[in-house]
Amino acid sequence: MTITTVLDTPLLADPADVAADPSRHRVLTGDRPTGPLHLGHYFGTLVNRVRLQRQGVETYLVVADYQVITDRLSPGEIAANAREVVLDNLAAGIDPDAATIFAHSAVPALNQLLLPFLSLTTVAELQRNPTVKDEAQAAGIGSISGLLLTYPVHQAADILFCHGTLVPVGDDQLPHVEQTRLIARRFNERYAGGRVVFGEPQALLSPAPRLLGVDGRKMSKSRGNAIALKATADETARQIKRSVTDAERTVTYDPVGRPGVSSLVLLAALCLRKSPSEVAESVGGRGSAALKALVTEAVNEELRPVRERRAALAAEPGLVESLLAAGARRATEVASRTLDEVQSALGMTY
Incomplete structure (x- = not known):
């Protein structure tokens, strides 16, 4: 697939434009495997993912296992939770034959992009990111870890490793997309001499408003106020x-x-x-x-x-494991090519 990139794309994508020519786009989306997905995920993002995939938009779905420990002292039952996340996405309608489904930890080349991208981001910018502050407050942690502080940069690596053009998000995630666009722009200007190595992805807002949990607060796995998709x-x-x-x-x-x-x-x-x-x-x-x-x-x-x-x-033995293995192979191929582009722009070709 050839993706045409331009430097001055608006932050928000127009759904009508996407529907008119879905082959021009590539979606990067995903979930942290901290537990089963719930109704907030379903209406907020899963329905949108399935719709985009059925329109013909190429889809990359990351199981963000490294991001579990951004705001937690322990990864918990991470393998079991990853399996739950994959099953929830498939049950909602994601076609495994048409999507690349993979885990962060299985694609080293993607994570290696974090280093050059960090050089393009200031500490002040990361400290001002409202989503990072909200994540820390929701987790009830007094001090922000280095991983949580750089969470937006890791998300930029997720999006840019596959040259994603669309990122389905809620409005609370817009600062992350803005940070990704800034990193792409700075990379092109500072390291690529103005050549467009990375296009600026667009956020695609969900048409569904945010749902509250049964206790009147934001629906969340960690608060126990959500209705899981797998609930009876x-x-x-x-x-x-x-x-x-x-x-x-x-x-x-x-x-x-x-x-x-x-x-x-x-x-x-x-x-x-x-x-x-x-x-x-x-x-x-x-x-x-x-x-x-x-x-x-x-x-x-x-x-x-x-x-x-x-x-x-x-009930299908080994289904999730085989999908993640195949997705990791595909994502590694893509990430390795992108890393080669980055290292070439940096002059790191030995």
């Missing part, structure tokens, strides 16, 4: 039943004034392919109990085929 129907019902609402009986959609109720309304709307106002009107004065019942039915019906596919995939 009964587990889903129990989680939704304990969702935070309020004392007002009539259900309305007011994200600012009634965040708990509105998050449930939004979740039902996403599952039912309706507007939040339509869902709120359908429940009306029947109260939170009726809303929770509606959400439970909608979520379980939405996830039923996903869960069925996931169970079938999980």
Whole structure:
């Protein structure tokens, strides 16, 4: 595939432009293997990934195992969690025959890009990155490790190793994409004499708003407030039943004034392919109990085929391991070519 790169692309990609010519693009996306993926991931990114792949956009999916320890003292059950992440992506609809699925730790050439990229980034820029601060606060850590501080640069290596052009993200991840674009621009100017070695990737925002967890805070694996894709129907019902609402009986959609109720309304709307106002009107004065019942039915019906596919995939011995091995071989070939380009620009050809 030949990718045309230009220096002055806007930060945000236009979905209509992508759909008009998907063969011009390459997506880099992925997940940290810290546990099974949940509904926030599903509507926030997985549905978007599958849509882009089905449009014909080449897809690279990284299982970001090295990034697990950016804000944790222990990697935890990292191999088991990596398997969960791959299964969740496949169950959501990612085609393993058309995607390159790999783990960070299996592609040394990708990680080697971190060194020259770090030379293009200042400590002050990294310290100002709001996403790094948010990650540290969410993890409850008092001091930021060197790995967490340089997290945006590692993400730049993820994106640029395959010359990714599109990065599906939520708006909270835009600073990372901006940092990647800055690194690409500086590399071209400082080390390549103005020649375009790296194009500036674009962020593709998810059309789905951010979902709250059942406790009214941001949905997160670490907070235990999420509904996992692999959860059973009964587990889903129990989680939704304990969702935070309020004392007002009539259900309305007011994200600012009634965040708990509105998050449930939004979740039902996403599952039912309706507007939040339509869902709120359908429940009306029947109260939170009726809303929770509606959400439970909608979520379980939405996830039923996903869960069925996931169970079938999980029963295939060695499936995930073989996909990761094949993906690592493919990603290593691509990363090695990119590293050769970088070392050539730096004059490191011996």
